[in-house]
Amino acid sequence: MTVELRANGKATSLRLALLxxxxxAAACGQEASGFTAPAAGSPASNAAPSKIxxxxxxxxxLYVAYDGNPQNAQVDVLRRNDLPQGVVRKIRKHVQYxxxxxxxxxxxxxxxxxIDSGGHDTVTVYKAGAREPFRTYRGFCYAGDVLVxxxxxxxIADGCGTTESPRARGExxxxxxxxxxxxxxxxxxxxxxxxxxxxxxxxxxxxNHLYVGYENACGDKGQVRRYPAGGxxxxxxxxxxxxxxxxxxxxxxxxxxxxxxxxxxxxDVFSAEHEPPSRIIGTGQTYSxxxxxxxxxxxxxxxxxxxxxxxxxxxxxxxxxSGPKRANTLVVIDYASGKLLYTLRRIVPGWVPSGxxxxxxxxxxxxx
Numbered sequence: 001m002t003v004e005l006r007a008n009g010k011a012t013s014l015r016l017a018l019l020x021x022x023x024x025a026a027a028c029g030q031e032a033s034g035f036t037a038p039a040a041g042s043p044a045s046n047a048a049p050s051k052i053x054x055x056x057x058x059x060x061x062l063y064v065a066y067d068g069n070p071q072n073a074q075v076d077v078l079r080r081n082d083l084p085q086g087v088v089r090k091i092r093k094h095v096q097y098x099x100x101x102x103x104x105x106x107x108x109x110x111x112x113x114x115i116d117s118g119g120h121d122t123v124t125v126y127k128a129g130a131r132e133p134f135r136t137y138r139g140f141c142y143a144g145d146v147l148v149x150x151x152x153x154x155x156i157a158d159g160c161g162t163t164e165s166p167r168a169r170g171e172x173x174x175x176x177x178x179x180x181x182x183x184x185x186x187x188x189x190x191x192x193x194x195x196x197x198x199x200x201x202x203x204x205x206x207x208n209h210l211y212v213g214y215e216n217a218c219g220d221k222g223q224v225r226r227y228p229a230g231g232x233x234x235x236x237x238x239x240x241x242x243x244x245x246x247x248x249x250x251x252x253x254x255x256x257x258x259x260x261x262x263x264x265x266x267x268d269v270f271s272a273e274h275e276p277p278s279r280i281i282g283t284g285q286t287y288s289x290x291x292x293x294x295x296x297x298x299x300x301x302x303x304x305x306x307x308x309x310x311x312x313x314x315x316x317x318x319x320x321x322s323g324p325k326r327a328n329t330l331v332v333i334d335y336a337s338g339k340l341l342y343t344l345r346r347i348v349p350g351w352v353p354s355g356x357x358x359x360x361x362x363x364x365x366x367x368x
Contacts, residue, residue: 059079059081060079060080060081060294060295060358060359060360061077061078061079061080061088061103061107061358061359062077062078062079062080062083062301062356062357062358063075063076063077063101063103063109063355063356063357063358063359064076064078064303064330064353064355064356065095065098065099065100065101065111065353065354065355065356066098066351066352066353066354067097067098067099067305067352067353067354072351073092073095073096073097073098074090074091074092074095074098075090075091075092075095075098075101075109075111075355076089076090076091077089077090077091080294080358083342083344089129089131090131091109091111091126091130091131092131093131093132093133094113094122094124094132094133094136095111095113095124096113096114096115096122097113097114097115098111098112098113098114098354098355099112099113099114099143099144099145099354099355100112100144100145100146100157100201100202100248100290100354100355101146101355101356101357102145102146102147102148102357103357103358103359103361104148104361105150105360105361106127106128107128107129107359108125108126108127108128108148109125109126109128109357110123110124110125110146110148110154111123111124111125111126111146111355112143112144112145112146112156112157112355113143114142114143114144115143119139119140119141120138120139121139121140121141121142121143121158122136122137122138122140122143123136123137123140123143123146123154123156124136124137125137135187136187137154137156137180137182137187138187140156140158140160140180141158141159141160142158142159142160142198143156143157143158144157144158144159144198144199144200144201145157145199145200145201145202145355146202147202147203147204147210149204149208150204150208150364151184151208152184152185153181153182153183153184153190154181154182154184155179155180155181155182155202155210156179156180156182157177157179157199157200157201157202157212158177158178158179158180158199159177159198159199159200160176160177160198176194176195176196177194177195177196177197177198177199177214178192178193178194178195178199179192179193179195179199179202179210179212180192181193191230191232193210193212193227193232193234195212195214195225196216197214197215197216197223198214198215199212199213199214200213200214200215200222200246200247201213201246201247201248201249201260201290202249203249203250203251203364203365204251204364205251205255205364205365205366205367205368206363206364206365206366206367207229207367208229208230209226209227209228209229209367210226210227210229210234211224211225211226211227211237211249211251211257211368212224212225212227212234213246213247213248213249213259214246215245215246221240221241221243221244222238222242222243222244222245222246222259222261223236223237223238223243223246224236224237224238224246224249224257224259225237226368237257237270237273237274237368238259238270238274239274239275239276242268242276242277243259243261243268244261244262244263244264245261245262245263246259246260246261246262247259247260247261247262247288247289247290247291248260248289248290248291248292248302250291250292250293250365251364251365251366251367251368252293252297252335252365252366253297253362253363253365253366254365254366255271255365255366255367255368256269256270256271256278256279256365256368257269257270257368258270258291258300260288260289260290260291260302261288262287262288262289263287265282265283265284265285265286265287265288265304265325266280266281266282266283266288267280267281267283267288267291267300267302268280269281270368273368279338281300281333281335281338282338282340283302283304283326283331283333283340284325284326284331284340284343285302285304285324285325285326285327285329285331286304286324286325286326286327287304287305287306287324287327288302288303288304289302289303289304289305289354290302290303290354290355290356291303291356292356292357292358292361292362293335293358293361293362294358294362295358295360295361295362296362297335297362298334298335298336299332299333299334299335299341300332300333300335301330301331301332301333301356301358302330302331302333302356303329303330303353303354303355303356304324304326304327304328304329304330304331304353305328305352305353305354306324306327306328306352326343326345328345328351328352328353329343329344329345329353330343330344330345330353330356331343331344332344
């Protein structure tokens, strides 16, 4: 297995067996951890307040879901400040075509498995350090994302919201999406939020309002809807036709709403309802998908799962040697400046990075 880091455009390929030698020659004079403080003098048009995380603190982990054929679908765990070390733990049992993932404050991992979009999708749950699930949520048409609130309430985005397959219903499947809400520590469903659209991504604020990124009419427009705590009637937040195809969403501690525009390879940052984005962060990727903050909101981790569709042809090439920029990569971006810090690429058959999470996670942001 090879892990490749690209720092400021200079690639250093690191064999895990030669880790000690490689770290002593880290690219561009970076520290062995592979991370540096954000650059000073960042462009004002892309600036945002940020605190710098102190070094030498507790170990932090990066979780990356690798979509692909069932033989190598998995969630890999890396030490966030020592990515050249490579994978320190793998979770494979009952992981199939993973999409969104979530890690709670107890390091419990939740994986949305988009198995076949025919009513058999699942969300599997793994205790800290475990490789087999101890709980499974079942019966979704397309399990796209999963989220757990501070009280343990579980939210699952179902892009179809029906047990009928897309083939049986045609492309209108996405018009019947839903978010399923489950009681804490239980598979008992307590609420369903219905959509004329397909829910893609989920987040909460620190007042327990739920935010759902969703697509209308089979993906021609992206929108974010906010629900009050425990409520079933939401309000849309973005101006029409701002985002063509929405990916991951997040809130920062200042109440800004981040939404990935998949088709533009960018993250739109919104500061007010129904207003255009106040800031746009380029990812350097042709197509971006999901994102996660680190604990102190210094950095963003953004995935780019690149087609061809490996479910149809698992023998297709999936490397980034040609075609779209930074295909099948995870990029690390300094949130304050918007500067691209690193590109993480692991070239193995079937590696299509989709969901991403950090432990310990950033706190839920303020209400948008």
